[in-house]
Amino acid sequence: MATIFTKIANGEIPSYKCAENEEFYAFLDINPLVKGHTLCIPRREVDYIFDMEDDEIARFQVFAKKVALAIKSAFPCVKVGEAVLGLEVPHAHIHLIPMQSEKDMLFSNPKQKFPADEMQAAADAIFAEFQKL
Numbered sequence: 001m002a003t004i005f006t007k008i009a010n011g012e013i014p015s016y017k018c019a020e021n022e023e024f025y026a027f028l029d030i031n032p033l034v035k036g037h038t039l040c041i042p043r044r045e046v047d048y049i050f051d052m053e054d055d056e057i058a059r060f061q062v063f064a065k066k067v068a069l070a071i072k073s074a075f076p077c078v079k080v081g082e083a084v085l086g087l088e089v090p091h092a093h094i095h096l097i098p099m100q101s102e103k104d105m106l107f108s109n110p111k112q113k114f115p116a117d118e119m120q121a122a123a124d125a126i127f128a129e130f131q132k133l
């Protein structure tokens with residue numbers, strides 16, 4: 001059975017798209033730690049990121065780098081932090097989080113909820129910056 005992230009990448013479940021190519025897809029985390037918190041996934045289903053082949057994980061990281069640059073342009077921040085957990089959804093994903101301080105990376109913080117129009121605007125801003133790269 002397809003994972004929820006496969007359904008998102010295929011457009012069967014809606015998402016706030018931030019970037020994509022043939023192999024990878026990026027979208028806003030539905031329960032972000034901060035505004036602009038983005039997830040990058042491979043379209044190919046693989047649960048554990050460190051089961052990916054060397055060349056695939058390298059391309060995945062290069063994609064995440066471009067998304068991080070787009071996030072930094074769209075959301076002024078000190079740096080974009082990267083994290084891999086994968087404890088909830090069994091489909092490899094990289095969290096990218098615009099940080100003002102290290103506290104923004106604490107996954108034990110309460111998750112936030114933003115109105116749909118703000119989520120759409122955030123995704124559109126990242127998408128526009130990604131297109132420039």
Ligand code: 5GP
Nearest residue numbers: 004015027028029030031085086087088089
């Ligand atoms: P992890 O597996 O890395 O522990 O956490 C999974 C992350 O995916 C969480 O931050 C959660 O908010 C996010 N997430 C789970 N389900 C969905 C979903 O259906 N849509 C989106 N956009 N994000 C999701």
